[in-house]
Amino acid sequence: DARVTQTPRHKVTEMGQEVTMRCQPILGHNTVFWYRQTMMQGLELLAYFRNRAPLDDSGMPKDRFSAEMPDATLATLKIQPSEPRDSAVYFCASGPGQSQSEQYFGPGTRLTVT
Amino acid sequence: AQSVTQPDIHITVSEGASLELRCNYSYGATPYLFWYVQSPGQGLQLLLKYFSGDTLVQGIKGFEAEFKRSQSSFNLRKPSVHWSDAAEYFCAVGALYSGGGADGLTFGKGTHLIIQP
Numbered sequence: 001d002a003r004v005t006q007t008p009r010h011k012v013t014e015m016g017q018e019v020t021m022r023c024q025p026i027l028g029h030n031t032v033f034w035y036r037q038t039m040m041q042g043l044e045l046l047a048y049f050r051n052r053a054p055l056d057d058s059g060m061p062k063d064r065f066s067a068e069m070p071d072a073t074l075a076t077l078k079i080q081p082s083e084p085r086d087s088a089v090y091f092c093a094s095g096p097g098q099s100q101s102e103q104y105f106g107p108g109t110r111l112t113v114t
Numbered sequence: 115a116q117s118v119t120q121p122d123i124h125i126t127v128s129e130g131a132s133l134e135l136r137c138n139y140s141y142g143a144t145p146y147l148f149w150y151v152q153s154p155g156q157g158l159q160l161l162l163k164y165f166s167g168d169t170l171v172q173g174i175k176g177f178e179a180e181f182k183r184s185q186s187s188f189n190l191r192k193p194s195v196h197w198s199d200a201a202e203y204f205c206a207v208g209a210l211y212s213g214g215g216a217d218g219l220t221f222g223k224g225t226h227l228i229i230q231p
Contacts, residue, residue: 004157033218033219035218035219035221042221042222042223042224043204043206043219043221043224044221045218045219045220048217048218055217056217056218059218091157091158093158102148102160102163103160103219104160105150105157105158105159106157107156107157108157
């Protein structure tokens with residue numbers, strides 16, 4: 001049963017620290033998405049990649065957030081420096097990039113910045 | 115810009131009763147529409163999707179949804195709910211990427227479903 005995996009599942013850090021979240025998409029999927037879920041804003045698209053190239057990162061705060069795909073099996077989302085308002089659940093999703101295909105979500109990383 | 119409205123923040127339904135969760139979208143072209151369910155502390159699971167064709171789509175767990183273009187709606191229904199259906203339900207809209215597959219999704223704020231015994 002192929003699944004999207006995310007690490008860590010939980011992260012508590014102090015304000016100002018660097019945070020790196022990792023995602024392993026489903027093997028063979030060429031599209032990777034990053035979403036953030038908060039009580040106030042709900043689920044928001046931060047960025048996504050197709051064939052490892054960034055297609056849209058307009059939802060991401062550029063000054064502190066960065067997203068990369070070092071290879072086809074790993075996507076990273078980094079926050080530097082972190083702030084309390086970054087506390088949220090960060091979801092990674094992957095898709096096969098074919099017509100009429102859906103996105104498969106990982107379990108999320110719950111980030112708490114104190 | 116695309117948007118999704120789920121007008122009901124909370125809905126309480128008795129076990130065995132029917133369910134309808136409302137979803138309205140705003141999108142300038144043919145939308146791709148999805149319903150996801152999220153249990154506490156879990157990720158999102160796809161219930162069903164609409165891309166084209168038959169406007170009544172069947173999903174997992176006995177759910178169905180009907181796409182009504184004239185009303186810009188994609189309401190989710192289930193004839194008889196079970197206690198295990200208690201969860202958060204999200205409607206989402208996506209665009210078609212020119213090379214195939216959906217772009218990033220725009221989600222509604224969600225509807226919290228409570229099941230009364």
